[in-house]
Amino acid sequence: MIVCLAAVGCAPSDDADPDINLQWEITPNPPSAGMAQLDFTLRDxxxxxxxxxxxxxxGNMSHPGMQPVLTTAExxxxxxxxxxxxxxxxxDWxxxxxSTLADGREVRKQIEIAGVRSEK
Structure with missing residues (x-):
């Protein structure tokens, strides 16, 4: 499985599934503190x-002690x-x-989002 973002590049997954490809992008890019939109495409x-x-x-910060941010994609x-x-x-986040696919398979991926800017 590969996750791609033009600004970050592509990275292999630790739990790679050669049958599933997850691509993503973030808006705004680069992100800053506050709301951001993550868009995903899943392909076989x-x-x-x-x-x-x-x-x-x-969502988690790279250092310990922060409460995770949870959400569900539509x-x-x-x-x-x-x-x-x-x-x-x-x-750094x-x-x-x-992802739980319709056939019951689970696909897990970690996306690195370095350098989220502080609010202005």
């Missing part, structure tokens, strides 16, 4: 969109999911993405 190994997944997000079109997440402060 034949590049077909995967619809009907449940996608949950857990399917906005077949295979395309969107969620709003609130970065509570500037710094990571998002744990847990």
């Amino acid at each position: 190994s034949t590049e077909q969109l995967i619809k009907g997944a449940e996608v949950k997000l857990e 399917e906005i079109a077949p295979g395309k999911y969107s969620a709003n997440i609130k970065f509570t402060m500037g710094g 990571f998002i744990l993405v847990k």
